[in-house]
Amino acid sequence: MDSSRNRATAPEAAEESNALTGRTEDLGSAVEAIKGNTHVAVLLLGDSGIGKSTLLESVVAHLRADVTPVRIHGSPSLTNVPYGVLGPFIVGLPVQEATSQLAVLRTFWSRLEEERRATGNPLLLIVDDAHDLDEATAGILVELAAAGWAKLLVASATRPGLPEPLLQLWFEGIAQRIDLRPLTQRQTGDILARALGPQVLPNVAEILWEASEGNPLLLNGLIDDAKSDGTLLQRNGVWLLTRPLNSHGDRLSDVVRRQLLRRTPEERQTLNLVALAEPVSRELIETMVGEDPVAVLIEHELIRVTPSPHPQLRLWHSIYGDTLRNLISPARSLQLRQSLLRLMDSEPTSAEGLLRQVSWSMECGAEVDDRQLLRAAVLASRLHQDDLARQAAALVKDPDLQVVARSVTARTLFNTSDYAAARDILEADFAQGLSVAVLLTGTLMWAAVQAALGHPPAEIMARAGALLAAGERLAAEHPEDAGGILAATRERYATMHAMVFALAGEYSEDAGGAADPGPSGNVLEGAFKLALESERLLVQGKAVQAFAAASQALESAGAGHEELYFLAEFLVARAAAAAIHGGDWKAADTLLAGVTAGPGPNLISFGGGVHAAHGIILLYQGKAAQAMTTLSAALESLRLADPQQLFALTAAMAFAAAAEVGAKDKAAAFLAEYEAAPRAVSRYLRVLSEMEVVYGKARLGNYPGAVDELRALGRPHGDGSTAGLEFDSLALCLALGDREAAARLLELRPGLEGPRAAAICHYAAAVSTDEAADHLEAGKACEDAELWGFAALAYDAAANGYRSAGDTLRERMALSQRKRCLDRADSVAGQEEDAATDALGLLTRRERDIVALAVRGLSDRQIAAELQVSIRTVEGHLYRSYAKLNVKGRDQLPGVPTS
Structure with a gap:
């Protein structure tokens, strides 16, 4: 009865694997429920394209040897025809008995018994698209399941949902309901890694995840279309996005066409109008097409209503917009535009509405006022919609x-x-x-x-x-x-x-080296002066004060500067530099997360800088292998767009990381990249780049003057005015084994700020005394600062000291701690998250559902309403979850951000 599995081609098998990403637990739960004695049915519910049918087929494949599968498929054309989908099973039933439930049940059961006797296995009725079943057929299926004659495996869209008889099985507790959730960003990354390989820029997964909203069908369509049109391509082994996603490729167009075929003409017109004008007034659309098609599309989650005093409509999946607009002919588009404009009494008030109206007008060839074109061009450029910005700007006629x-x-x-x-x-x-x-x-x-x-x-x-x-x-x-x-x-x-x-990064170096002391004439000038002051403080080793100045600049600058759209990212880079120099990894991650939270195109422009910053953090922490991979990927992104001019710095850091792990060929390639690139604009970053290059050359060997060169780079003026630069140079000298660097670090120690400087100076103090106990304490300090490389060096020195003293027990302890630090340095990104996932594995499925909602911030009452259980049940599950996870409350649950 189930021959479809034999027809799967390799690409289809890969797509199935992608669709099952994140569904392993759902698969296990469904199989267990079918095999068990508690449930007579398994109900798989989710949005269109979420992977219900694929999961259904996987469940059948796992049960193939134990059941007799019989397939029934809901059909929208038979929704109002009693027993319509059972036609193939009741062909011998006399016409006069076709509406009799008893007669249909008897005939249907007779046919099923033939199937069961042929295999000798229990019956499993597999029902796909159950939301399209008629009530009478649903009643027959429930009768069979309730009587124990067959089990049901049912897949249905969440909207409009299951027919009442099938839903009743769940209410009665004899059906297992599994709601398929959208993919997480990490699961999207897993799909990309399986489809493309491990070298995929993180911003690619983030952009595709946001665009697809975690829907596997849309995600696969986006991936295929992006590869076909060159938006997603591989450079030097790294997959990256070269421009914003095109959401009207062949795969997505096919998905949308199939959606449209199921809609009535009135519903298709509604979708077209919303796609062309979104966001658009609900009242306006209902005036044109009526209330019923709008209500149906909202119920089926194809369009959504924005909560506001004047409700507006937009497509549920934003990526459907370009596809729908591309399917509408220019003549039809112009006709709809004229019909809509006749009813509109004002221009759009939102930026998105203005861009859509101007874009729609240009697509139709309609005349647009110069000032409206210019407003749209400015808005589009601010949102990194560069093609639209250029098109609108080119049409402006006023000199x-x-x-x-x-x-x-x-x-x-x-x-x-x-x-x-x-x-x-x-x-x-x-x-x-x-x-x-x-x-x-x-x-x-x-x-x-x-x-x-x-x-x-x-x-x-x-x-x-x-x-x-x-x-x-x-x-x-x-x-x-x-x-x-x-x-x-x-x-x-x-x-x-x-x-x-x-x-x-050029500031005055006279009379204390203060930046321009004059008063600021405006907000922008003040922000730039603060940024410059931040860099001056950073060079002096005042990382905490530098971070405060850059943060103040970021706060005072505000947002919305039309010409300096990159101002916020520039200031974030200065603040992140201070946080990274000081070793405040949490603050740096928070700043960088703010950039990645922006729109997808913004990630294409500034994502390379974010990846570079993450790579530098990894390098400073001693995770050289991870740093090399991250920085290598960042370089490919920076080739496309580098508004902060970070390419040379990134290449230098990548060279140092490659040298650290002994990857000589890669190191040579990174060094060539650095030498061919224009130097970083910022003086601090230029010097830092030169230091990392010298360090990398020393790591590769045969570079005897490295320590002297590093010391000179740290003291460009020959005095102590650049303690921050000198700290960076001496830290590299110390890592190279230069014990004399320790004494100078201790001299600088009182004026340095930040946990990174404190930990490395702690190690320098241990080097000066060369006492095993001091090295052990320094190792702990470096561990606390997450400087795994220096921690390993300290523990190694401690082990040597204890070995010389004949203290075998403490030597073994120090060596064990050294190995732990080296393991952390060599760990793969994401292993910490895996630990949290493993902890969650202690919970039952219901406990995990409740914990997930608690993590999202829902109250006990809201969770109870969401899952249709009592508040007491929620409280009990949370109490048991806390005990299993060894936490005291909600704020310590895995996945809850810490303040």
Whole structure:
């Protein structure tokens, strides 16, 4: 009865494996329930494409030798036909008895008995798409199951859900209900690793997970389409996204077409209207198509309603939008647009609504006002929708507005690191405006582009003097506004000055080395001065103060700066540098998580920097093998977009990591990358890169001058004004075995901040005394700071000391601790999460469901309502879960973020 399994091709088998990712527990529960004596049915419920049918087939495959499978498939065309889907089983039934439940039951059972006698195994009725069953058929199936004549394995969409008779089995406690959840981000990563290999950039999994919303069918469609059109490709063994996802490829289009075929004409028109105009007023759509199709689509979770005083509709799966729009002909799209506009009494108020309306108009060839085009171009560029931004900007006709439009185009080029092309556009308009607004347009981006191209701050500001001259010219031409014009241009010049010096990390080194002490003329200038102060403090070894200054800059800068859309990421990078230098890994992770929480395209532009930062953390912690892999992947991402100019730093760190693990060929390749790349814009990062390169060369051997060179890099002025840089250089010297570095580290110790400096100086103190007990304490301090490499060095020295003293017991203890640290250094990313997962394995399925909801923040009452159980039941399960997991309450449950 089950021959479909033999027809599976290799790709289908791979897709099934993908769909079963994260479903192992569900599979086990279903098989156990069918084999057991407690339940007569297993009900698999979930959204369309979530993997119900695949799981159903896997359950059948596991039970094949023990059951007689009989398949029944729900059909939307037979939903209102009593016993319609049972037609193949009751063909011999006289017409006059076709509506008799008893007659149908007798005939159906007779046919089933023939099947059962042929195999000798119990009957298993397999019902797919059970939401399309008619009530009469559902009643027959329930009769058979309740009587113990057969067991049921049922798959159904959550909406509209199971027919009442089947649902009643669950209410009575004789059916096992399994609700299939969307895939987690980690499970999405597992699918990608299985489909593409282990070298997949983390942001790829994150973007695909967000786009698919954890739906395996949509995920597989996105992967196939992205590979086909070159959006997802492999470079140097690393899979990455080269641009935002195209969500109207062949696979996704096929999925959407099949969804549309099941809908009525009125429902299809509703979906088209929502796709073309989303977010769109519910009242407006209901005026056009009526309330019923909207209600059906909401119930079936194809569109959703935003909670607001004026409810708006949007597609349930956002990636359906491009696909649906691509399936609508331009003529039909224009017709729908005109129909909708006749009923609209105002323009969209949201940014998304404006972008959709302008995009829709351009697709139809309709005329759009210049100012609306420009607003859309600016918004699109801010959201990294570069193609839409360029298309809208290119259509602007007003000469004055074209200057702003060209600056938007330059910004989209900056997004992809095409700085030369951005410069050519901005240079033509720089200091050329006939009004102060036009004169200032694009000036900050112009300065950022000059910095990205490697021009020093003094040179940039000398050329920026043309802006002041243009302001004076404009003031002379408009004496009535002269004061305002001169003030605006001077303020912009001051902001540019603060920005280019902050980007370069060049601060005044006279009289205490304070950054420009003058008052800030505006928020941006103040933020840049704080960023520069942060870098000055970092170079001095004041990591905690540097982090506070960068955090203050981030807070004061706010958001929404049209020209400096990258300001927040720039300031995050400065704050993260301080946190990483100081060894505050939690603060660094929190900052980086804020970048990855942004929209998918933002991850493509800035994701490389995030991966680089994670790689540097791993390297500092002593996890060189992991660091090399992470930094190597970051380099591939930075080749596409590097707005923070981090490529050279990343290549240097990757070289040091490869040298650390003895990967000579990879080290040579990373060194070549570093030497060919433009140096980092920031002076601190440039010096740090040079240090890591020297360290890597020493690790590879035959580089006798490494220690002297590192010391020189740490003291560029020959004095103690750069204690932070010197600390970095001496830490590398200490790692190379230079014992003399310990004495200087202890001299610097009182002025250094952060757990990393404290732990390494603790080790330096132990090196100075060379007492086994001191090394043991230093090892513990380095462990606490998660510096596994230095901890292993300290424990190794302790073991040697105890060995010399003949203390075998303490020697073995130190060696055991050394091995633990080396194991942590060599551990694979995610093993810590595996431990939490293993702990959760102690719980029953119901306990895990309740714990999962508790982790999401639901109260006991909300959990009870969600799972349709009593509050007392929830409290009991949580109490037993706490005991099994050895925790005291909700805040300690695995997966609960700590404050």
